[in-house]
Amino acid sequence: MSIFIAKLSTWSRSQKNRNLFYQLVFLILVAFFVNYLVSKAMQLELTLSHFESRSGFGISHTFIKDYTSNDSRWSAYFTGVINTVRVSLVAIILATLLGTIMGVARLSKNVLFSTIAYLYVELVRNTPLLIQIIFWQIIFLKLPRITEALTFGSTVVVSNRGILLPYAKPAEDINSNIFVIVLLFIIIISFVLSYYLNKKEDIDGKKFKILNYNINGSLAGTFVFLILSVSAYFILQKPFVLDLPSLYQNSKGTYLQSGGFEFTPEFGAILFALVIYTGTFITEIVRGSIQSLSKGQTEAAQSLGLTNYQSMTLIILPQALRSIIPPLTNQFLNLTKNSSLSVVIAYPELFMVSRTIMNNSGRALPVFFLILFTYLSLSLIISLFMNFINRRVTRIGA
Amino acid sequence: MKSKLFFLLLAVMSLTLIIACSEEVEEAAPQVEVTKDSHDDDDDHDHDEHKDHSTLEEVLERGVLKCGVNDNLTGFGVVTSAGTFEGFDIDYCKAVAAAILGDASKVEYVPLTASARFEALSSEEIDLLIRNTTWTASRDRDLGNDFTATTFYDGQGMMVYADSGYKTIEDMAGATICVLQGTTTELNLDDRFKSAGLDYTPLTFETNDPLQAAFEERRCDGWTTDKSGLASKRAEFPAAAGGPEALVVLAETLSKEPLGPLTRDNDSEFYDVVQWVVFGLIQAEESGITSSNVAAMAADPKDPGMARLLGVPYGDGKVADFSFGVDPTFIQHAIKAVGNYGEIYERHLTPLGLTRAGSLNAMWTEGGLIYAPPFR
Ligand SMILES: N[C@@H](CCC(=O)N[C@@H](CS)C(=O)NCC(=O)O)C(=O)O
Numbered sequence: 001m002s003i004f005i006a007k008l009s010t011w012s013r014s015q016k017n018r019n020l021f022y023q024l025v026f027l028i029l030v031a032f033f034v035n036y037l038v039s040k041a042m043q044l045e046l047t048l049s050h051f052e053s054r055s056g057f058g059i060s061h062t063f064i065k066d067y068t069s070n071d072s073r074w075s076a077y078f079t080g081v082i083n084t085v086r087v088s089l090v091a092i093i094l095a096t097l098l099g100t101i102m103g104v105a106r107l108s109k110n111v112l113f114s115t116i117a118y119l120y121v122e123l124v125r126n127t128p129l130l131i132q133i134i135f136w137q138i139i140f141l142k143l144p145r146i147t148e149a150l151t152f153g154s155t156v157v158v159s160n161r162g163i164l165l166p167y168a169k170p171a172e173d174i175n176s177n178i179f180v181i182v183l184l185f186i187i188i189i190s191f192v193l194s195y196y197l198n199k200k201e202d203i204d205g206k207k208f209k210i211l212n213y214n215i216n217g218s219l220a221g222t223f224v225f226l227i228l229s230v231s232a233y234f235i236l237q238k239p240f241v242l243d244l245p246s247l248y249q250n251s252k253g254t255y256l257q258s259g260g261f262e263f264t265p266e267f268g269a270i271l272f273a274l275v276i277y278t279g280t281f282i283t284e285i286v287r288g289s290i291q292s293l294s295k296g297q298t299e300a301a302q303s304l305g306l307t308n309y310q311s312m313t314l315i316i317l318p319q320a321l322r323s324i325i326p327p328l329t330n331q332f333l334n335l336t337k338n339s340s341l342s343v344v345i346a347y348p349e350l351f352m353v354s355r356t357i358m359n360n361s362g363r364a365l366p367v368f369f370l371i372l373f374t375y376l377s378l379s380l381i382i383s384l385f386m387n388f389i390n391r392r393v394t395r396i397g398a
Numbered sequence: 399m400k401s402k403l404f405f406l407l408l409a410v411m412s413l414t415l416i417i418a419c420s421e422e423v424e425e426a427a428p429q430v431e432v433t434k435d436s437h438d439d440d441d442d443h444d445h446d447e448h449k450d451h452s453t454l455e456e457v458l459e460r461g462v463l464k465c466g467v468n469d470n471l472t473g474f475g476v477v478t479s480a481g482t483f484e485g486f487d488i489d490y491c492k493a494v495a496a497a498i499l500g501d502a503s504k505v506e507y508v509p510l511t512a513s514a515r516f517e518a519l520s521s522e523e524i525d526l527l528i529r530n531t532t533w534t535a536s537r538d539r540d541l542g543n544d545f546t547a548t549t550f551y552d553g554q555g556m557m558v559y560a561d562s563g564y565k566t567i568e569d570m571a572g573a574t575i576c577v578l579q580g581t582t583t584e585l586n587l588d589d590r591f592k593s594a595g596l597d598y599t600p601l602t603f604e605t606n607d608p609l610q611a612a613f614e615e616r617r618c619d620g621w622t623t624d625k626s627g628l629a630s631k632r633a634e635f636p637a638a639a640g641g642p643e644a645l646v647v648l649a650e651t652l653s654k655e656p657l658g659p660l661t662r663d664n665d666s667e668f669y670d671v672v673q674w675v676v677f678g679l680i681q682a683e684e685s686g687i688t689s690s691n692v693a694a695m696a697a698d699p700k701d702p703g704m705a706r707l708l709g710v711p712y713g714d715g716k717v718a719d720f721s722f723g724v725d726p727t728f729i730q731h732a733i734k735a736v737g738n739y740g741e742i743y744e745r746h747l748t749p750l751g752l753t754r755a756g757s758l759n760a761m762w763t764e765g766g767l768i769y770a771p772p773f774r
Contacts, residue, residue, distance in 0.1 A: 060600055355579065
């Protein structure tokens with residue numbers, strides 16, 4: 001026994017051994033802790049088996065995927081997920097554009113531009129998003145009623161049921177899916193081609209020539225894209241046809257509008273609110289990043305004889321991008337999470353549909369876990385994508 | 399610094415484990431003993447916590463009843479300009495508070511949206527839910543609550559603009575319908591249109607105000623909810639949008655919507671009190687007891703049945719034991735506070751134009767469904 005204690009005390013004299021011991025204890029505790037949590041969780045019926053059941057409720061906005069109340073709750077849930085992704089994705093793109101323009105305008109020497117950008121940021125950033133969403137709902141509801149809908153020939157219909165625009169819709173036969181895949185390939189091919197040609201031009205230091213004509217990579221890519229896609233369209237026997245909106249009255253006198261691409265007041269309200277609200281934060285990020293660059297950059301650009309526009313797009317923004325992207329990622333995540341507020345104006349996104357399911361099934365906890373998991377997944381996808389972009393940007397800069 | 403943090407973490411985790419373990423022991427105990435609660439089959443872990451204490455004891459201890467209500471439905475539950483709550487459902491909160499605590503003002507009203515109400519009840523944010531809530535099988539089975547009794551027999555209706563020319567649901571093919579989320583009406587709507595083979599677009603709102611805004615701008619062709627709710631919303635329809643005359647409620651009743659108070663599952667003491675307060679107020683009407691004559695009736699009950707109801711001795715006899723764990727005079731307190739069923743109805747629903755005579759909500763003696771089991 002005493003030998004054992006003696007051995008132990010020599011063993012424990014080493015910092016390394018002691019650390020090893022602590023880590024072991026810690027690990028065991030963690031294992032117990034996880035085990036405890038898991039066993040607790042197992043007791044709370046966490047299954048989502050009730051998602052197989054018929055949903056029984058209708059959803060106003062369906063996109064890409066068809067849905068009826070005869071489908072399962074899973075199907076309803078995925079319709080909600082698609083609606084969330086749809087509004088978030090469009091809002092992210094538009095908010096970035098708006099924020100960049102406003103951020104640059106904020107620093108403009110033109111007093112009008114900089115004042116507009118300043119007022120925009122100060123007014124919009126300091127009111128609650130929820131109120132802005134309801135504000136936009138009211139604005140969109142003020143569009144003409146369907147009985148007085150504005151029509152522009154048979155191309156556009158505008159009413160507070162939605163704005164309908166001409167759109168392409170798949171023709172009756174099966175070729176449309178093939179066409180989409182082929183089109184994707186064509187896009188990839190054209191990109192690779194233009195990238196390759198531009199690179200070659202950079203390395204060789206001279207223009208790529210065919211029969212004495214200078215061929216610019218981007219131009220060649222566009223050209224190839226047009227030729228290939230148009231031929232594919234005709235080879236596959238016009239897989240998409242023009243879908244024109246229409247406004248009509250059915251036999252009972254109900255006014256209906258259908259066809260084309262539909263932009264509803266609910267989608268519009270949440271989109272505008274998210275874009276304009278998040279745009280203010282992006283404005284500030286862009287402004288801050290530009291200001292953090294040394295003034296010498298602008299002066300050097302000007303002394304090279306670049307115009308303001310050139311120095312902004314070629315010198316300033318590319319450098320600012322490095323410090324823009326990390327905080328921008330945060331804003332994208334916020335935007336996606338904020339889209340759940342659209343529950344108040346009847347845009348059926350993931351949270352709203354899940355709440356309805358929760359109400360009909362009662363099993364709140366597993367549904368909440370599913371909602372959390374879904375938002376987490378969306379956030380992770382955005383983060384991964386932005387990290388990828390960030391790595392590219394920092395590498396090019398280095 | 400780092401090592402301190404590490405030890406803190408260690409301490410927290412071991413503490414959690416210790417607590418966790420002792421909890422496990424506690425949990426195991428009742429299974430060894432013969433359970434005192436007959437509902438105690440362990441399939442319902444979500445509601446384990448509710449079994450240990452009764453809401454009745456808690457309300458008595460707290461001295462206040464937490465009642466989940468509507469704050470936006472004139473006639474049933476609404477906040478007045480003075481900031482007080484008022485309505486048919488509100489009176490039932492008051493009646494229960496008067497019965498248990500002897501004071502109708504000892505109520506804390508918790509306004510709830512349709513989609514948040516069941517969570518509020520099961521998470522014990524409230525003791526009692528009285529928010530024009532329909533009794534259905536799946537709500538009884540899945541939502542962890544029990545329906546006590548029906549206070550109002552309602553049915554779903556469809557409200558449209560008079561100038562739309564709609565006379566029946568069949569006229570409404572392709573229409574857009576505004577509806578509230580988490581309601582039975584959202585589901586009945588789909589059943590009705592689906593079975594008729596009619597297309598429609600549901601516009602589903604979480605709360606009533608944005609829904610009404612959309613309806614006023616004619617974003618939707620119809621507005622569907624309980625007929626009582628429609629009557630209330632129609633009566634208040636703003637003149638700027640055409641006033642009540644601009645709207646009609648279609649004759650068809652789409653569903654059965656029996657509304658009434660709910661308590662949590664496995665909470666039988668409290669459940670019984672609430673249920674018998676509802677029955678008591680019906681019996682009071684049947685026996686001709688009102689808020690104004692209840693004191694006189696209690697002093698000199700006409701028959702032993704009335705004495706039992708009011709918790710007073712009949713003649714020189716003894717008081718029958720009818721306490722339900724509260725004061726035997728609990729029904730008397732409730733009647734004093736809000737009056738009998740007919741008085742409550744008269745006060746809140748008649749002004750909405752919901753005629754009682756000839757409806758399902760007439761007394762059973764007059765061909766209605768309002769009926770209380772015997773008080774004995
Ligand atoms: N009885 C139905 C519907 C309850 C319901 O939501 N009613 C409407 C009107 S009858 C309401 O409460 N509206 C007011 C609001 O939500 O603000 C149910 O229990 O699901």
